[in-house]
Amino acid sequence: MRAVALVRASHPEPAVVVTVVAAVLAASVGRDGAGVLAVAVAVLAGQLSVGWLNDFLDAERDRLAGRRDKPVVTHAVSRRALAPATVVAAVVCVPASLASGLAAGMVHLLAVASAWSYNLGVKSTPLSVLPYALSFGLLPTFVVLGLPGSPPPPWWLPAVGALLGAGAHFTNVLPDLAADAATGVRGLPHRIGAVGSRIAAAALLLTASVLLAVTTTAEPLVAVGLPAVAAAVLVTGFLRGRRDGSRAPFRAVLVVALLDLVLLLAAGHTIVA
Template identity: 50%
Template structure:
């Protein structure tokens, strides 16, 4: 049980659960049968596990250098061979489950996973650190839609909201670790911009995602959607330029709003 809990922590459990849950809800919105929704969820779960475990394996040295007590590999609570074995199993399961969705959906999902691996393998230390997130989140809505029979593409605005959500999620995810990353030589776009400018960027990008989700579907915009857009805009205006972590918290709130709009407006 202790090993399983350590593996869960090493998998980056929170984002793994969030992305898997989002994929499942997108599958329901796309109209997939229950069995296919479950299959999408399992495939995405395994893919996210490979991203999380590979990240901790690759970053174990950095995590030890900065004394990360929340990383089981860095603290010695989890053996490298155990994570390696779990990673290998997740890779095989991810490939098999993805292929069971059909080659189109499998290809889309493997793009999502490949983007996560690209980030782990070095993109996070470049000025293009945002790109894997944009590709992954922008492609994710296509996975359940391409698993339909016959396969279909999701609306353009859904892909756009996903891409903007990914860009904002990257900045929000990196902001708490800027100081520790600097010690180990990680210099992605948020590191180069600095905490304050990155917080502002996250708010602006995520607000653009909210606007796309509200206005993108076309037709009459329901009153609640206008209210959501105005509330997100007000939150952005209040937080922009504020010192400290205010933009960070505002960006997190707007990111949640984007997910809700993405699902409800679909």
């Protein structure tokens, strides 16, 4: 049970989705089996380190907020156990990242460091969206730079990643706005409020889907249909997420990310000339 609690403390939903997206993107742009595995291990290790660091640092804040969904609050796993787990994941992330080459590896480590900076205090500032935008913008750059010759990605690929990351940030904090405010967290979403955050998230995510649709070489039906489906998913998620504490909007973001992945898969072989 402790192992299950440790997994739950890692924020498994986004960790799995981000890892799958990175691995599938790696395969679609031409990384071989070893390269895809290296990407998956590096990204998963980085995601685990970020998730465990978050719950380690926020343990007391989560307790004060009554976050019963947090294993460390319910004592299913101890705060002390999260510290070595974070360190081990971070240590694994370094060689796994560098396995894709020095340039690619350093880009991914910068992405992980950016995510750590969010946990270490940036989330309580008006710049809270920047680590999300930077980390998710660097992720596809890492994947492409790992190809032979370290080719740069097309401009729109990191742009789409940054848009998805920024949109995820505004959505991710929606269930916790009140609890965060009560414990002193005042990031950008908290400053613009729930309505403003929903508008920002929807605009950013839909912009990412449209940008993919107009820049990739997907079939016209796919290019037109997927942004429409993404809009429907977001509307449904945000409507279902109007009650306090709902995770529906965040799950809608994960679905949209997977839909955008479909567009990337359709054009993966053309990303690098």
